[in-house]
Amino acid sequence: xxxxxxxxxxxxxxxxxxxxxxxxxxRNWIKKTDIPAHKIGKLWKFKCSELDEWVKSGKSAID
Numbered sequence: 001x002x003x004x005x006x007x008x009x010x011x012x013x014x015x016x017x018x019x020x021x022x023x024x025x026x027r028n029w030i031k032k033t034d035i036p037a038h039k040i041g042k043l044w045k046f047k048c049s050e051l052d053e054w055v056k057s058g059k060s061a062i063d
Contacts, residue, residue, distance in 0.1 A: 009038075009045040009047060011044070014046075015048075026044075035059075035060070036051065036053075
């Protein structure tokens with residue numbers, strides 16, 4: 001898989017919108033799963049392609 005270096009980073013709000021969940025769900029996933037989140041300063045940032053791969057892998061399911 002080739003990485004798309006021109007893909008922009010998105011914040012929690014946009015990540016939640018992209019996945020169709022709430023910001024609280026994203027924060028919960030950051031604490032409890034291996035969601036591909038990157039902390040930049042005090043902010044959590046995401047790449048849509050990484051989120052899509054994570055969801056497809058089934059790792060977003062919380063027991």
